[in-house]
Amino acid sequence: AQTVTQSQPEMSVQEAETVTLSCTYDTSENNYYLFWYKQPPSRQMILVIRQEAYKQQNATENRFSVNFQKAAKSFSLKISDSQLGDTAMYFCAFMKHVYSGGGADGLTFGKGTHLIIQP
Amino acid sequence: NAGVTQTPKFRVLKTGQSMTLLCAQDMNHEYMYWYRQDPGMGLRLIHYSVGEGTTAKGEVPDGYNVSRLKKQNFLLGLESAAPSQTSVYFCASTHDGKNIQYFGAGTRLSVL
Numbered sequence: 001a002q003t004v005t006q007s008q009p010e011m012s013v014q015e016a017e018t019v020t021l022s023c024t025y026d027t028s029e030n031n032y033y034l035f036w037y038k039q040p041p042s043r044q045m046i047l048v049i050r051q052e053a054y055k056q057q058n059a060t061e062n063r064f065s066v067n068f069q070k071a072a073k074s075f076s077l078k079i080s081d082s083q084l085g086d087t088a089m090y091f092c093a094f095m096k097h098v099y100s101g102g103g104a105d106g107l108t109f110g111k112g113t114h115l116i117i118q119p
Numbered sequence: 120n121a122g123v124t125q126t127p128k129f130r131v132l133k134t135g136q137s138m139t140l141l142c143a144q145d146m147n148h149e150y151m152y153w154y155r156q157d158p159g160m161g162l163r164l165i166h167y168s169v170g171e172g173t174t175a176k177g178e179v180p181d182g183y184n185v186s187r188l189k190k191q192n193f194l195l196g197l198e199s200a201a202p203s204q205t206s207v208y209f210c211a212s213t214h215d216g217k218n219i220q221y222f223g224a225g226t227r228l229s230v231l
Contacts, residue, residue: 004161035219042224043207043224043225044222044224044225045162045209045211045222045225047219050219091161091162093161106152106154106164106167106177106178107152107154107162107164107211107220108164109160109161109162109163110161111159111160111161112160112161
């Protein structure tokens with residue numbers, strides 16, 4: 001079984017600052033996917049960024065980037081030029097790769113980090 | 120394009136009552152999932168389906184049943200609701216087991 005740990009229950013930064021959310025995971029799998037999801041007060045789960053474990057290059061999406069360290073099993077999210085609309089719960093999630101005909105697997109989530117962007 | 124739609128959005132039940140949560144997706148996805156989210160925790164997988172007519176257990180399946188009679192719909196049933204099932208329930212779907220899961224808006228369920 002996989003586990004995902006987010007060690008920062010809450011973080012607060014000023015608008016326009018850069019913030020990094022940490023995530024570590026434990027797995028015996030070699031092929032897998034890592035995700036960061038954002039959950040604003042509306043409760044909707046919104047995908048922020050996705051990383052494929054077999055790709056060494058770190059994923060980026062506009063102001064969001066990750067630092068993926070496979071050997072250390074670490075997957076941190078960096079938000080640059082933070083905005084008020086970034087205030088939300090952020091969840092790190094793991095999903096193992098499922099080969100064709102191998103069924104499926106769901107996401108394993110961390111407990112989340114509540115990020116507050118101060119004006 | 121509606122994506123993933125969950126019905127109802129809110130519900131209050133008494134202990135022992137039954138109910139069914141409906142998840143509908145219009146993206147022709149094969150895979151569908153039910154998760155629950157409790158305070159201070161991330162989402163946990165209840166059941167999932169890899170195609171029409173198939174279902175499988177996730178991490179926390181006890182007290183729930185599911186059915187996937189049509190590809191676009193995935194139903195989650197509570198036969199005899201308990202206070203421990205008070206939670207927010209999310210449905211998700213994806214094209215295959217490797218891709219991004221798209222989530223519905225969630226159903227807040229309270230069992231008194």
